[in-house]
Amino acid sequence: xxxxxxxxxxxKERYLAQLKELLAIPSxxxxxxxxxxxxxxxxxxxxxxxxxxxxxxxxFETPGHPIVYSEWMGAPGKPTVLFYGHYDVxxxxxxxxxxxxxxxxxxxxxxxxxxxxxxxxxxIFIHFKSIEAYMKNQGKLPVNIKMLIEGEEEVGSxxxxxxxxxxxxxxxxxxxxxxxxxxxxxxxxxxxxGLRGLAYMEVEVTGPNTDLHSGSFGGSLHNPIQALSExxxxxxDKNGKITVKGFYNDVRPLSNVERAAFKKLPWNDKKYAKxxxxxxxxxxxxxxxxxxxxxxxxxxxxxxxxxYTGEGAKTVLPAKAFAKISMRIVPDQDSTKIxxxxxxxxxxxxxxxxQVKVTALHGGxxxxxxxxxxxxxxxxxxxxxxxxxxxxxxxxGGSIPIVVQFKKLLGLDTVLLGFxxxxxxxxxxxxxxxxxNFFGGIRTSVHFYNELPKYWKNK
Amino acid sequence: xxxxxxxxxxxKERYLAQLKELLAIPSxxxxxxxxxxxxxxxxxxxxxxxxxxxxxxxxFETPGHPIVYSEWMGAPGKPTVLFYGHYDVxxxxxxxxxxxxxxxxxxxxxxxxxxxxxxxxxxIFIHFKSIEAYMKNQGKLPVNIKMLIEGEEEVGSxxxxxxxxxxxxxxxxxxxxxxxxxxxxxxxxxxxxGLRGLAYMEVEVTGPNTDLHSGSFGGSLHNPIQALSExxxxxxDKNGKITVKGFYNDVRPLSNVERAAFKKLPWNDKKYAKxxxxxxxxxxxxxxxxxxxxxxxxxxxxxxxxxYTGEGAKTVLPAKAFAKISMRIVPDQDSTKIxxxxxxxxxxxxxxxxQVKVTALHGGxxxxxxxxxxxxxxxxxxxxxxxxxxxxxxxxGGSIPIVVQFKKLLGLDTVLLGFxxxxxxxxxxxxxxxxxNFFGGIRTSVHFYNELPKYWKNK
Numbered sequence: 001x002x003x004x005x006x007x008x009x010x011x012k013e014r015y016l017a018q019l020k021e022l023l024a025i026p027s028x029x030x031x032x033x034x035x036x037x038x039x040x041x042x043x044x045x046x047x048x049x050x051x052x053x054x055x056x057x058x059x060f061e062t063p064g065h066p067i068v069y070s071e072w073m074g075a076p077g078k079p080t081v082l083f084y085g086h087y088d089v090x091x092x093x094x095x096x097x098x099x100x101x102x103x104x105x106x107x108x109x110x111x112x113x114x115x116x117x118x119x120x121x122x123x124i125f126i127h128f129k130s131i132e133a134y135m136k137n138q139g140k141l142p143v144n145i146k147m148l149i150e151g152e153e154e155v156g157s158x159x160x161x162x163x164x165x166x167x168x169x170x171x172x173x174x175x176x177x178x179x180x181x182x183x184x185x186x187x188x189x190x191x192x193x194g195l196r197g198l199a200y201m202e203v204e205v206t207g208p209n210t211d212l213h214s215g216s217f218g219g220s221l222h223n224p225i226q227a228l229s230e231x232x233x234x235x236x237d238k239n240g241k242i243t244v245k246g247f248y249n250d251v252r253p254l255s256n257v258e259r260a261a262f263k264k265l266p267w268n269d270k271k272y273a274k275x276x277x278x279x280x281x282x283x284x285x286x287x288x289x290x291x292x293x294x295x296x297x298x299x300x301x302x303x304x305x306x307x308y309t310g311e312g313a314k315t316v317l318p319a320k321a322f323a324k325i326s327m328r329i330v331p332d333q334d335s336t337k338i339x340x341x342x343x344x345x346x347x348x349x350x351x352x353x354x355q356v357k358v359t360a361l362h363g364g365x366x367x368x369x370x371x372x373x374x375x376x377x378x379x380x381x382x383x384x385x386x387x388x389x390x391x392x393x394x395x396x397g398g399s400i401p402i403v404v405q406f407k408k409l410l411g412l413d414t415v416l417l418g419f420x421x422x423x424x425x426x427x428x429x430x431x432x433x434x435x436x437n438f439f440g441g442i443r444t445s446v447h448f449y450n451e452l453p454k455y456w457k458n459k
Numbered sequence: 460x461x462x463x464x465x466x467x468x469x470x471k472e473r474y475l476a477q478l479k480e481l482l483a484i485p486s487x488x489x490x491x492x493x494x495x496x497x498x499x500x501x502x503x504x505x506x507x508x509x510x511x512x513x514x515x516x517x518x519f520e521t522p523g524h525p526i527v528y529s530e531w532m533g534a535p536g537k538p539t540v541l542f543y544g545h546y547d548v549x550x551x552x553x554x555x556x557x558x559x560x561x562x563x564x565x566x567x568x569x570x571x572x573x574x575x576x577x578x579x580x581x582x583i584f585i586h587f588k589s590i591e592a593y594m595k596n597q598g599k600l601p602v603n604i605k606m607l608i609e610g611e612e613e614v615g616s617x618x619x620x621x622x623x624x625x626x627x628x629x630x631x632x633x634x635x636x637x638x639x640x641x642x643x644x645x646x647x648x649x650x651x652x653g654l655r656g657l658a659y660m661e662v663e664v665t666g667p668n669t670d671l672h673s674g675s676f677g678g679s680l681h682n683p684i685q686a687l688s689e690x691x692x693x694x695x696d697k698n699g700k701i702t703v704k705g706f707y708n709d710v711r712p713l714s715n716v717e718r719a720a721f722k723k724l725p726w727n728d729k730k731y732a733k734x735x736x737x738x739x740x741x742x743x744x745x746x747x748x749x750x751x752x753x754x755x756x757x758x759x760x761x762x763x764x765x766x767y768t769g770e771g772a773k774t775v776l777p778a779k780a781f782a783k784i785s786m787r788i789v790p791d792q793d794s795t796k797i798x799x800x801x802x803x804x805x806x807x808x809x810x811x812x813x814q815v816k817v818t819a820l821h822g823g824x825x826x827x828x829x830x831x832x833x834x835x836x837x838x839x840x841x842x843x844x845x846x847x848x849x850x851x852x853x854x855x856g857g858s859i860p861i862v863v864q865f866k867k868l869l870g871l872d873t874v875l876l877g878f879x880x881x882x883x884x885x886x887x888x889x890x891x892x893x894x895x896n897f898f899g900g901i902r903t904s905v906h907f908y909n910e911l912p913k914y915w916k917n918k
Contacts, residue, residue, distance in 0.1 A: 196674060200772040209736030215655060215857025218759045218787050219751035220731070222741035225760035225782070226695065232685060233692035272679070277668030282681035282812040292678035300677045301684035302775050303766035308783060313659040313821040315785060315857075316761050323684070324767060326774060328677050353741045362772040398674025398774075 001450060003137045008129070008442050015442070016112070019125050020105040022048075023114040029065055029088035029155045038151055041087045042066045045124075045149050052128050053135035054147065062159035065151030069170070072131070073144045079374075079456045080144035080173035081449070082412065084402065085124035085180060086153035089116035090427045097429035111432040119426035122433040123179040123419055123441065124149060130445035142450045146173055153180075157402060164409045174456070175375040176406045177448070179441070181418030184265055184394050186434065189383040189444075192416040193376050194294065194395035195403055197366035199338040200302070200326040203228065203346060204357040207319060211307075214317040222353030224321040225306045231349055231356075232323060235299055239285040242299045242327075244345040247338070252331045254295050257371060261393035262290045294395035297338075298328045324361070328397060335363030367403045367414065368395075374455035375415040381451045383417075386444025417448065460909060466592045467901050474588055474901070475571070479564040481507075481580050482573040488524055488547035488614045497610055500546045501525045504583075504608050511587050512594035513606065521618035524610030528629070531590070532603045538833075538915045539603035539632035540908070541871065543861065544583035544639060545612035548575040549886045556888035570891040578885035581892040582638040582878055582900065583608060589904035601909045605632055612639075616861060623868050633915070634834040635865045636907070638900070640877030643724055643853050645893065648842040648903075651875040652835050653753065653854035654862055656825035658797040659761070659785040662687065662805060663816040666778060670766075673776040681812030683780040684765045690808055690815075691782060694758055698744040701758045701786075703804040706797070711790045713754050716830065720852040721749045753854035756797075757787045783820070787856060794822030826862045826873065827854075833914035834874040840910045842876075845903025876907065 027041035028034040042059055045068045049057045054070035065088060073080070092102040092115050100106035105114035116122065127147075134141050148171065150160050164171060184190040207224035208217070237243055269289055273281050283292040292298070306321030308314035329338050343358040350356040369376055371393060383391035396416075403414045419441035425431045486500035487493040501518055504527045508516045513529035524547060532539070551561040551574050559565035564573035575581065586606075593600045607630065609619050623630060643649035666683035667676070696702055728748055732740050742751040751757070765780030767773035788797050802817040809815040828835055830852060842850035855875075862873045878900035884890045 198674070198774070200774070207737065212735075213857060214757075214759045214761055214785060215657070215787055216855070217735075217752070218856060219742050219755055219757035220740055220748050221735060221737055222739075223759050225763045226691060229688040229691035229760070229763070232688035236685065276671075276676075276680060278666065278680055278812065280681075280811045281679055282810075283678050289679050293676070296678055298673075298678035300673045300682050300776055301688070301766065301780075302673055302773060303768045303777070304684045304688070304780065305764045305768040307760065307762035309762045309764040309781070313783065313785070314761060315657070315659070317759055318762070321763065322768070324772065326673060326772070328674055351741075352739045353737065396675070397677060398672060 004133045004446055005443060007133045007137050008446065012439060015129055019112070019122060022121050022125060023105040023116055024103050026103050027088050027116070027151065028091050029152050030091060038065050038088060042068050042151055045087050046070070048128055049147065052132035054131065060163065062152070062163060064155070064159050067151065067160070067163055068149045069147065071144070071146045072141055074140055075142065075144045078143045078453045079175065080146060081452065082171055082173035082176045082406070082410070083127055083145060083147045084176055084178050084406070085149050086120050086151065087124065087149050088151040088154050089121065090119070090154050092429070094429065099430055107435070110435050112435060112438065113430055113432045115431055117431055117433040118420040118424040119431065120153070120180045122438060126179060126419060126438065126441040127445050129442045130449065133446060134449070143452050145449070146171060160402065161405060161409070164405065168410065171410060173410070173412060176403070176412045176414040177417060178403070178414055179417050179419055181396070181416050182420035182422050182424060183418055183437065184392060186421055187389070188266065189387045189389060189391040190394045191376055191379045191383065191391055192394050192396050192418060193371055194331070194368040195366060195399055196294070196297070196328040196330055196397055197333065197335050197404070198326055198328060198362065198364045198399050199335045199342065199360065200324070200362040201339060201342055202359045202361055203323045203325060205231070205321045206355045206357070207353070208317070209319060211319050212317040214315040217317050222351060223317055224354055225318060227351055227354045228304070228306070228321040228323055231346065232301060232325070234349060240283050242297065244299070244341050246341050247297065250333045250337070251297060254291060258295065258393070259291065261371070262288065262294070265290065265392050265394065293397040295330055297330050297333060300326055300328070302326050329366050331366045331368045333366060335365055339363060364399050364401055365404045367407060369413040369415060373413060374452065375413060378448055378451040378455045379415050379417050382444045382447035385447040387440045417444065462596045463592045463905055464902060466596050467588065467905060471898060478571070478581060478584050481584060482564040482575055483562050485562050486547050486575070486610065487550050488611050489550055497524050497547060501527050501610055504546050507587055508606065511591035513590065519622065521611070521622060523614070523618050526610065526619070526622055527608045528606065530603070530605045531600055533599050534601065534603045537602045537912045538634065539605060540911065541630055541632035541635045541865070541869070542586055542604060542606045543635055543637050543865070544586070544608050545579050545610065546583065546608050547610040547613050548580065549578070549613050551888070553888065558889055566894070569894050571894060571897065572889055572891045574890055576890055576892040577879040577883040578890065579612065579639045581897060585638060585878060585897065585900040586904050588901045589908065592905060593908070602911050604908070605630060619861065620864060620868070623864065627869065630869060632869070632871060635862070635871045635873040636876060637862070637873055638876050638878055640855070640875050641879035641881050641883060642877055642896065643851060645880055646848070647725065648846045648848060648850040649853045650835055650838045650842065650850055651853050651855050651877060652830055653790070653827040654825060654858055655753070655756070655787040655789055655856055656792065656794050656863070657785055657787060657821065657823045657858050658794045658801065658819065659783070659821040660798060660801055661818045661820050662782045662784060664690070664780045665814045665816070666812070667776070668778060670778050671776040673774040676776050681810060682776055683813055684777065686810055686813045687763070687765070687780040687782055690805065691760060691784070693808060699742050701756070703758070703800055705800050706756065709791045709793065709796070710756060713750060717754065717852070718750065720830070721747065721753070724749060724851050724853065752856040754789055756789050756792060759785055759787070761785050788825050790825045790827045792825060794824055798822060823858050823860055824863045826866060828872040828874060832872060833911065834872060837907055837910040837914045838874050838876050841903045841906035844906040846899045876903065878903070
């Protein structure tokens with residue numbers, strides 16, 4: 001191990017030079033003018049994989065951008081890590097807000113600025129370099145690794161599902177590892193072990209069969225905007241709890257270990273509220289803000305519309321009002337069941353003065369990788385060694401669909417080992433990766449592959 | 460009188476021929492390609508006024524379309540009627556939905572179809588013909604008449620206010636007469652003696668200082684759409700009463716005479732609801748539908764918007780949500796006071812988790828011409844004689860701004876003597892005037908000018 005880590009230490013300059021090469025390729029997957037660049041990037045990744053000692057390197061064609069695969073299976077009896085990442089990047093507009101050109105990686109202070117530096121080229125490169133360090137010094141890895149690097153993450157991974165379905169045998173492994181997220185804060189390494197799911201609904205409330213004049217008809221019938229507002233208002237009680245019947249039935253309670261772990265994270269409600277321009281936060285009583293954000297289900301209005309929304313005054317009493325309402329769900333809630341409960345509830349509370357139609361637009365399941373699982377424990381040990389600091393546990397309020405798909409299609413839990421920072425500007429101008437995190441990430445990756453078999457044995 | 464009425468009876472064919480001439484002029488005030496037609500129509504009106512014996516006929520230029528004025532002041536000691544109407548018409552699109560060409564008046568069944576037949580050329584023409592009948596047979600009128608026919612009613616009467624302000628002496632009179640509305644129903648002549656006013660507001664609710672990801676932030680703060688919905692939901696209590704503090708303080712209660720008058724009108728809640736596609740009506744408890752529509756103030760959401768309103772799902776937790784909310788007000792409420800009460804109320808009920816901004820967009824006062832006033836009583840007597848049927852009393856839920864302006868600028872009450880029908884398609888294809896109403900209208904107009912001095916004397 002010492003040899004491997006020394007190698008990392010003495011190759012920093014070379015790492016940066018190579019990373020700059022990768023970041024120079026404008027592999028913007030959403031822009032067809034960059035199709036050749038995106039393909040070129042897939043080839044760069046394949047070449048790099050061969051150079052660091054990966055085997056069976058293949059570029060798989062898809063109807064969109066190619067998927068790059070490789071493996072090193074020389075550790076029989078040891079766990080197999082399926083590493084997932086992406087080589088495509090977001091567009092760079094507005095270009096004039098970049099301090100240095102997005103495809104000319106530039107170091108300012110402790111950060112390296114470039115499109116893709118954090119999301120996700122910099123983070124896949126971290127793992128290339130830890131693998132290389134093992135191979136160059138020991139000629140082998142402590143675990144088996146399969147790498148799956150796609151080129152369409154920033155455009156919805158439209159072809160990934162099919163690829164996974166068609167290559168279940170090839171992708172067989174013991175756990176998924178993804179480095180495409182952020183640490184809790186600078187200097188605070190963390191492991192993310194849970195994600196929320198989603199049930200996204202559209203509600204249509206119909207009153208009269210046509211738009212009416214609010215003077216000639218106002219006062220005789222139930223305005224659908226009013227009816228919709230009344231229904232929305234009733235979806236939370238005064239304690240901020242969601243009133244949809246049966247909504248909380250399948251919610252896995254937070255364990256004492258988790259609540260204690262969240263409490264260790266540096267957090268200040270006042271500072272958080274101030275940053276958002278709010279005088280007061282809001283949410284379900286009996287839970288801290290982080291608990292509400294990560295481990296409690298929520299119901300949010302994502303959009304509402306109806307009647308006249310232009311400039312000035314129009315005295316219309318509209319026929320219809322609409323809302324988009326989504327629920328973030330947590331283990332062990334099920335998006336299909338929650339969608340059905342919501343629909344039933346809305347129909348039940350709808351007044352007889354209007355008609356209500358509810359459509360499920362989109363759903364995704366929550367995911368959790370138990371804190372005590374060998375993957376998470378290996379990540380914790382690796383982060384402590386890589387950053388010299390005990391990492392904290394966190395969950396994430398959003399969803400990462402691919403995590404759910406790996407669980408569904410391959411039966412694998414995912415370890416999220418993020419080396420970005422919350423303000424890294426992943427989809428905005430001046431994206432960066434912090435250099436301490438970059439080099440700490442390589443060390444952590446080295447340790448992770450070394451630690452995993454130990455924890456796996458005790459599984 | 461018999462002579463005058465016989466003249467009307469024997470000139471029906473000529474009336475229709477002349478009306479067709481007026482209706483053939485495409486005086487669409489909103490379309491500049493019709494500017495010459497609109498001016499031509501003003502000239503047609505002026506020529507007609509001269510022909511029927513009106514004096515001092517003048518075409519007043521305005522920054523928009525001209526105003527036509529004339530007078531007959533040969534009845535000293537008798538009341539002076541200021542008759543208001545408009546010679547401009549709505550556009551005709553979609554043309555393909557017209558059964559016969561909009562500017563070629565065509566009789567089908569009992570109706571004459573053409574743009575402007577009811578709104579308002581047909582109705583001003585009714586008064587031209589009753590004046591003509593008096594002048595041709597008696598050489599004089601029973602009252603003094605001033606006629607003010609504008610060409611911008613369909614585009615908001617932008618230049619009328621200034622004209623009235625600048626010609627207060629010229630327009631001096633005792634009451635305003637307008638025939639630009641509808642009877643309660645076919646075969647049911649009615650006098651409209653009251654209009655509601657308006658206080659139109661915009662509400663802006665701000666939560667966080669930027670749009671947020673509903674996964675990463677949902678559960679920690681008050682969604683402004685939810686907050687706005689909660690505020691809107693609270694504006695009516697379970698009896699349909701408006702909860703804005705002080706809102707009902709200045710509402711003049713319905714008199715027993717009025718409630719009894721409304722009850723005489725043929726009305727069926729079930730039929731009304733069915734026509735609007737509703738299973739159940741809604742409104743303030745303790746009042747009939749017509750009372751709620753005409754004589755009770757209301758609060759309606761005219762528009763609402765916030766967050767994502769496009770196709771599909773976007774997981775945004777928006778920074779802002781907006782609503783347009785208007786209140787129809789009744790005598791003796793005041794639009795400025797109501798706007799202030801609303802603003803105060805919204806700020807009072809706003810939760811601390813959001814900020815609320817309220818803007819008054821538009822206001823107008825309610826109007827009422829007492830049932831016992833000579834103008835209304837003369838209209839009742841005239842309708843009974845003109846249609847052979849006792850007319851009923853009604854009010855109107857909407858506002859007619861010019862009525863409020865005549866009261867404000869000239870101190871005059873208005874009598875609304877409408878000969879249209881509720882389904883006349885005034886702003887739609889296949890506008891028509893019913894021929895019984897047209898000829899009944901001419902007889903009623905003849906009687907009105909004859910009856911008015913009698914009631915005026917007893918004032």
